[in-house]
Amino acid sequence: MRANDPAPRRVLGIDPGSRVTGFGVVDTDTRRLAYVASGVIRVEGRSFPERLRAIFEQLGEVVESYGPAECAIEQVFVRHNPDSALKLGQARGAAICACVGRGLPLAEYTASMVKQAITGNGAAGKEQVQYMVRTLLGLKGRLREDASDALGVALCHIHRDRLAGRLTGGGWE
Template sequence: MSRILGIDPGSRVTGFGIVESAGRGFRYVTSGVIRTASATFPERLRIIFEDLTALIHEHQPEALSVEQVHVRHNVSSALKLGQARGAAICAGAVLGLPVHEYTPAEAKQALVGQGSADKQQVQMMVRLLLELPTAPPEDAADALAMALCHLHQSPFSRRVAQATAKQWK
């Protein structure tokens, strides 16, 4: 069984979600958001780091799956997002967790079957896959999608690595 912490980084709201593989399915552990909006920017980064560190200690995930930064229009926002992402990655790395990175399109493709899926489709698939009574909030759903994406990709990645290793022997 694998337990993965998914992160949807943001400088004001960082989503998190923890999912376990359970046989051929998945099991929901927890999810939520870290809100930092009223703090100064350096304080926001500290809050993200400390809250995720506490979450990792409490739930003992085996790996961290984090959304890659994508620049749309505002470079300043992308830089702040990158710094929030860095605080999240450091929380996992300091505690020895392997960090895996996926684009939003990769997570959407893994869950919905198309990389251009909208937020509501992601929320609905997260709810269905984890058998939740209601769809989680957007940021938590995106974080759960990151964790599910990694659990979906891991078996495939292991098979590719094994096949490649055999080919080169």
């Protein structure tokens, strides 16, 4: 890093799920991206209220451990099953509360926005997104799908923020 570069920002990306919630942490400055961590929070085999509490508590531990400056989360889209959509929305709410309750700003992105930002194609497949996440972050091997999706959300936020800074003539260049 050069002397006049701003301090790196740390972004937490979240791919919410009622059974598995992915998280990804990325550092960025004006020129580089750096992988920090990723993983999943598994809450299968518990009652639904216990799963929500576990998502809230474990994601809170991720925030405390990695100290992100901001968070980004994927918006919910479920086409066929209203019950699944409701549960996913509640899990997403638990994740949002874990971040916002700790004073972190939060941005929200649709799956197609994430895919567009990462691959240039809003209809890209999971494999394409995972490949680009690994490429952009210089990672080898496979990533868990939920962790890869969460890293994609973080990268989408970073790319959109950089673009906004360029368009307004301020912020990140």
